[in-house]
Amino acid sequence: MNREIVKYLLLVVVVLFIPLLVHEGYMLNVMVFVGIHAMLALALNLLLGYAGQISLGQAGFFGLGAYVSGILTTSFNLDPWIAMIIAAIFVTLLAFVIGFPILKLKGHYLAMATLGLGIIIYIVFNEAVDHTGGPSGLSGIPNLKIAGIVFDNDLKNYFLIWGFTLVSIGLSLNLVHSRIGRALRSIHDSEVAARVMGVNARILKVQIFALSACISAVAGSLYAHTMTFIAPASFGFNFSVELVTMVIIGGLASIYGSILGAALLTMLPELLRTFQDYDIIVYGLLLIVMTMYMPGGLVNGIPAVFSRLKGKSKREGGGDA
Amino acid sequence: MELSDQIAQYLLSGLSTGAIYALIGIGFAIIYNSTDIINFAQGELVMLGGMFTLFFMEKMKLPLPVSILLAVLATIGCGALFERLTIRPLKSPTPLGLIIITIGGSILIRGIVMLVWDKDTHSLPAFSGSEPILIGSATILPQHLWIFALTAVAIAANKLFFQYTITGKAMRACAVNRRAAGLVGIDVRRMVFFSFAISGGLGSLAGIIVAPLTMTSYDVGVMLGLKGFCAAIIGGLTGGVGTVLGGLLLGILESLGAGLISSGYKDAIAFIILLLILFIRPQGLFGRAQTDRV
């Protein structure tokens, strides 16, 4: 447990340190996105990595959070914080209700059903023009403010977003190291044995699905209030796939892996500007190659490669590995 | 136009898109039955059909029928290659791994097509003009007739292949029980390879015959693929009549929904049907109850 606390504090220090290196401009904006994506990847990993249930509709919950927040603050003049809470509750309840029938499905069927759900939500964003502004989007969403501070520039947003991200990480770490976390992994390892031990797999899956949707919705609200403009294109199927890629690359069932995956996939296209639209080729290749050759993701794959190298050199040195 | 005339018109166009969905759906079912894989890259094979035809016509200046033939062959090659490079090397495939690999494959194919061609939409010429034909009070384009005819031919050929050829029978054996098929000497991996090739062929044909009506671009595969999957689910993921009926039903519902309710939500109809079927009757409307489907 102590090692966990040290790791977490190390992350906090890194997060606090980054603005000293990049305190303005484009890269800081990118770092804000890394924070949002990290929350989303984390939420998906709880479901995909720990409970072993795929969702290809995460972008839909992200979008719902953003749109509910956006609509409540622009059309109904609600305080952004209140809007954010309502959005989170609404999306959590929605996911809970849909969760029961949808999580009865397994494997490919679950993938297709969540994909369908995501696309339905996406279509609603586009078509409910009166409320969402349709394909051209919703603008003029107010910034969050607290005690006189308005979160209206990249530096303030950086601290706002990463504050939420760090809290999400902390809560998730607590969760995965608890009886619930063990129960989730047990379903993944052997559902039949888990049931015999009294784990109600069905309810637990639905709860995690709802929790995952809730975190995604909060990320969506934060996105809406920091960008002040949202459009359906950010919440489509491609983004859902991008989130899955982040989780797979970082490492399934690894909280820190999700952060790593989100950071890599968010910064990579920014660093390699030439990729532009062709980043989907890189995603596609990464998904295939990682699944085939490093199914544990970078977090597990890199140490494995190192220990293999170490094992080899030890053996060559005559020692027993 | 009277309402009944309108409905007749919607039914006709619904049937023709439905035929397309059926073709794609059968491709899904063939792969699923021989491998338990839902090939998320199926839609991309459909897209490749249209794009290859375009390539052979515009870049190679070949006549349309030759281009179509070459495009189907090229897509069959792509389907087979995809299986060889990604599915076969897997040592211990898990459902999650397979989902992710085929999704990876689909975006990779999409990305490559975007890189090699462009992001624009292209049109393919209609096979025999675009002079509307009057049927009763509804009109129909010659291309619709081509769609009906070619779909019927493809489904019939498919049926004959599975019913009468030794390879087709072997593939059906794999669908029933892969282990037993392996034990009696059927090369199961070869059959998996064939299933990808065949559904590449059916998918590309669907992509080609629909392209003159709807245009084609690097990203048309996503929606077409998903709707084909929906058709297959309605049909209970069987390669036969169920999926054809599923496709036609979906096409008609979509066309009626778009015409009578809202065209903007047209695409949502397929997915709502998909979810309802998966929730309520996962064995499909025309399938018999089978428990391990979910």
Place this chain on the structure above:
Amino acid sequence: MLEVVGITQRFGGITALDDITFTAAKGDITGVIGPNGAGKTTLFNIVTGLYTQTSGTVILDGADISRLPAEKLASKGLVRTFQNIELFASMTVLENVMLGLHSRSSSGILACMGKMPWHLKEEQRIRSEALKWLDFCGIAELAEQKASSLSFGKGRFLEIARAMAVGPVIMLMDEPAAGLNNRETGELASLIRKIRDTGVTVILVEHDMELVMDICDRIIVLNLGKKLAEGTPREIQENPAVIAAYLGEG
């Protein structure tokens, strides 16, 4: 006390179990034996809620548990082990046993996320009790190892430790000696007796006749889905119908 009354199970046209009735008395070790295909594992799967029987009832200490799903049975004190040990491979040995205490702990998602004081206290109780059961089964020194790294024999003992952590009144063991060597089988026999001595009723399906005759108080013999005989080990050994069934099978 577990009462099985008139259990019948049909799969399509096949009758896997035909009107099986027997009682496992409290504190007894009851053996269920029979040739391959006799329906022993099917019977286990019905009693433990993994299958739903065509007809018949299962009664645990007077309460009808026939239609309860597997996950509801742990809190009723009914638990089982599996023929091909089903461990949680990604977890440590200790965590496996800690999972056994799942049904006897209650912290929800929010309490776990927020590290509420009552949750932390509960977590401590889970840990110390899990260690106790590891010790009980003689594998305490393996606590921090990955479950996937255990030998088959050690895995079997871990599975039993995990089942004991559930706090069972009755434990069903599906071929516990399968895959064990002689020494391990000996250890298993004394462990099963030790479990019985804590007051737990044990029912086991087993092919190792020496073990069954050695530790069981009562034996039920199944053949082709029907109950063939029931009695003490001595009675069973002398029962001509049982001998015929076994010899007939080769």
